[in-house]
Amino acid sequence: MSHQSGISVSDELAKTFAEAVSGDQVRFIRVSIVNEVLEADGVENVKGNWEEDFDRVQAFLPDKTPTYIFYRLDPGAEVQASAPLPGESPSETSSAASWILLCYVPDGAKIRDKMIYASTRATLKREWGESGLREVVYGTTKEEFSLEGYRLHLKHQKAEAPLTQRERDLAEVKAAETQSASYTPQGTQAKKTYAAGVAFPLSDDAKSALEGLSKTESSGRNNYVSLAIDVKKEEIYLDKATNVSPSDLSKSVPADSPRFTFYTSGAHQDSxxxxxxxxIYTCPLGSKIKERMVYSSAKAVVCSVAADEIGLRIVRKLETSDPHDLTADHISNEMGPTEPAQPLLGSKPGFKRPAAPGRRARTPNS
Incomplete structure (x- = not known):
């Protein structure tokens, strides 16, 4: 919390402010603390446009004494040094606030003067009316208040703030989810553009393993296919293809990282x-944050490709954070007689979680 110095604005300065804002002749006003009062000790009129006049400011900056400069920007000037207020566009902000406050505090100034000017700034802004200021610019050298210095300030203001790794991950996944939501299967020969972390292409081994699940004859056919995402290679690869009994399914699914599993038990099936x-989409609670987000955003695309491009008849879609939920009884119930499922994209009710131990497994029609 800042402390105010108790220094007030003189009547003459208040009058100068009012005349400058209501007219269009004044380019800038220098304000200094004189005898414990804020006074206007320099007023310069408009000579050229705001850029041509800007370098004149340096001549009004003392070597070792702080000062304030209220500088007028031309109406409609295309300057965007700070973000617009909520609900305002850059053009609205530009027309509503045509003045900036330059706060000059040289390194060589006395400590007492630095403290007084810093604590008086709030009083000065309040007297002017903060809504009438586009921004406040701070500097310690005269060069910072040249036109080149001000442009450099604007460039820094517009530069994107550095993001943390987590923020980069979230931004990547947000873009990925947008791509995932608009994905439309185009056939295995169609050319696709894949966004990192979402619609990664399936490796040839992964496609072959999934195609094997669709065979009508059971001889020589695996019933368990596990897929994983290699983010660095931008690919969904085959993790494992084998035969697993319903009683061993919960032990076969990895418990330390996400997986997409396609499983058929062969029971309740017309040959x-x-x-x-x-x-089955599994995402253990101990998974890395980025893994969890990338897999979550990719699951719809993976399921859609398997159903619409590979041709799998997906009848149920499950999601769980604990592979131990995949008990033999639960799998048997899920694989029971049912109407052929629609592809995941646009389907209802979509993913559902396995029932907790001891509770009756639910189906979409129960």
Missing amino acids: TERPAVLF
Whole structure:
């Protein structure tokens, strides 16, 4: 919290402010503390445009004494040094605030003067009316208040603030989810553009393993296919393809990192139709933050490609944070007789979580 110095604005300065704001002749006003009062000790009129006049400011800056400069920008000047207020566009901000406050405090100034000018700034802004100031610019050298110095200040203001790794991850996933939501399968031969962390292409091994699940004959067919994402290679690769019994499924799914698992038990199945496939998305609570976000944003695309491009008959889609939820009884219930499922994108009710131990497993129709 800042402390105010108790120094007030003189009547003459208040009058100068009012005349400058209501007219269009004044380019800038120098304000200094004189005998414990804020006074206007220099007024310069407009000669050229705001850029041409800016370098005149340096001549009004003392070598070792702080001072304030109220500088007028031309109406409609295309200067955007700070973000607009909520609900305002840059053009609205520009027309509503045509003045900036330059606060000059040289390094060689006395400590007492530095403290007094710093604590008086709030009083000065309040007297002027903060809504009438586009921004406040601080500097310790005369060069910072040249036109070149001010442009450098504007460049820094516009520069994107550095992001933390977590913020970069969130931004990446947000863009990924947007791409995922608008993804439309185009056939295995169609050319696609993939966003990092979302619609990564499936490796040839992953596609072959999924195609194997769609065989109507059970001989030589695996019933368990696990896929994982290699973010660095920008690819969804085959983690494992094997045969797993319902009782061993919970032990086969990794418990330390996310996976996309496609599983068919062979039970309750008509041998003349494609196998009924269960799509399981597991994301353990101990997974890395970026892993959890990337897998979450990619699951819809992975399931859609498997159903619409590979041709799997996905009848259920499950999601869990604990592979131990995938009990034999629960899998048996999920793989029971059901209507053929629609692709994940646009389907209802979509993903559902396995029932907690001891509770009856729910189906979309229960």
